[in-house]
Amino acid sequence: MGKVFDWIDSRFGIKAPHKRFLQRPLPERINYLYCLGGISFVLFLCLLVSGALLSIYYVPSQDEAFQSVVRITREVRLGWFIRGIHKWSANLLIVFILLHTLRVILHRAYRPPRELNWIVGVCTLVVAFASGFTGYLLPWDQKAYWATEVGTSMAGTIPYVGRYILYLLRGGPDITGSTLVRFYSLHIIWLPLTMGALLWAHFHMVKRQGISGGL
Amino acid sequence: MNRRDFLSTAIKAFFTLLGIITGVIALLFSYPSRIRRPVIEYFPVMDEDELPRRGVRTVTFRYTIQKKVLTSRAFVVNHKGSVYVLSPVCTHLGCLVNWHRKKNQFLCPCHGGKYDIEGRVVDGPPPKPLTRLPFRISDGKLHIGMKV
Numbered sequence: 001m002g003k004v005f006d007w008i009d010s011r012f013g014i015k016a017p018h019k020r021f022l023q024r025p026l027p028e029r030i031n032y033l034y035c036l037g038g039i040s041f042v043l044f045l046c047l048l049v050s051g052a053l054l055s056i057y058y059v060p061s062q063d064e065a066f067q068s069v070v071r072i073t074r075e076v077r078l079g080w081f082i083r084g085i086h087k088w089s090a091n092l093l094i095v096f097i098l099l100h101t102l103r104v105i106l107h108r109a110y111r112p113p114r115e116l117n118w119i120v121g122v123c124t125l126v127v128a129f130a131s132g133f134t135g136y137l138l139p140w141d142q143k144a145y146w147a148t149e150v151g152t153s154m155a156g157t158i159p160y161v162g163r164y165i166l167y168l169l170r171g172g173p174d175i176t177g178s179t180l181v182r183f184y185s186l187h188i189i190w191l192p193l194t195m196g197a198l199l200w201a202h203f204h205m206v207k208r209q210g211i212s213g214g215l
Numbered sequence: 216m217n218r219r220d221f222l223s224t225a226i227k228a229f230f231t232l233l234g235i236i237t238g239v240i241a242l243l244f245s246y247p248s249r250i251r252r253p254v255i256e257y258f259p260v261m262d263e264d265e266l267p268r269r270g271v272r273t274v275t276f277r278y279t280i281q282k283k284v285l286t287s288r289a290f291v292v293n294h295k296g297s298v299y300v301l302s303p304v305c306t307h308l309g310c311l312v313n314w315h316r317k318k319n320q321f322l323c324p325c326h327g328g329k330y331d332i333e334g335r336v337v338d339g340p341p342p343k344p345l346t347r348l349p350f351r352i353s354d355g356k357l358h359i360g361m362k363v
Contacts, residue, residue, distance in 0.1 A: 049237065053244050077248045078240060 021207055036100035043093040050086040060184035062177030065140035090132055097125050117205040124198045127191055134187040148175055255349055257358035267293045271314045280363050289348055289359055294332050300359055301334045302346040
């Protein structure tokens with residue numbers, strides 16, 4: 001295993017620059033509160049893997065979506081487990097991002113030179129919320145339908161432009177199969193790609209700027 | 216072996232194990248849980264002389280899928296000289312419809328779907344007519360075909 005990796009790395013050259021980063025000594029004041037961001041990232045990875053697996057069986061159409069979710073839970077081997085992982089990772093992801101945000105606020109780690117990283121972090125939170133909102137529709141049951149009805153109606157109350165945002169979100173005046181496909185596309189392509197780019201930027205700045213001094 | 220080497224090996228072992236477990240779970244998950252093609256198997260339902268001369272007769276019958284005994288219902292219809300078997304599952308949301316002799320219609324108790332004696336939609340939300348089940352008459356008995 002190591003030899004294969006070395007053969008690749010002698011051509012690819014990714015080990016040396018990361019070794020310096022991964023094996024650097026950490027400041028002494030570091031404690032477990034600094035793990036919250038890392039935990040969020042691990043949960044994001046769990047979501048990627050379990051979501052990729054679920055997409056094998058999920059059918060994003062108004063006639064079959066609900067039935068396919070029932071099938072995943074009841075018939076597919078370990079389907080209940082993968083779906084459970086996806087659900088709980090999603091819930092915990094929001095919790096841990098918020099705790100991580102709280103830690104950054106309390107340590108005032110958003111101050112210069114880390115303002116941009118704070119902004120990127122907030123964008124990550126927004127994308128996580130959007131992923132949660134779009135993912136909630138996908139089981140296509142009553143709860144999903146009405147949650148989306150309520151959620152998109154809120155966007156519709158924005159003065160002047162609200163109605164157009166509503167149509168954009170729903171793909172029409174009502175929640176139909178086209179809303180489902182729209183949310184599916186956002187949930188499995190656009191939002192994860194955006195999230196990946198944002199996280200890359202986030203980690204890049206953590207590497208460049210180091211860990212903040214804290215309180 | 217010093218502490219640093221031990222921890223490094225332990226971490227590598229942990230992640231290798233994690234990778235293997237994830238891989239096995241992913242394989243188990245993606246491998247189809249049902250390989251056999253669905254086959255239509257015929258189950259005896261009633262004697263041939265019990266067939267309705269005219270109109271609809273509701274039959275309840277038992278059949279087995281993979282050693283599981285299931286109970287099902289069907290409508291045996293003799294209408295204008297032709298015999299056919301209708302599934303009682305409403306095509307709207309899957310409730311079981313009932314035959315209403317006075318109205319000469321199949322009525323769904325859930326959302327008011329109505330079908331005529333041939334299973335065509337008369338009223339209500341159902342998108343498709345009632346499903347016709349395959350059947351055959353042999354050995355003096357009516358057999359209904361179910362997907363097994």
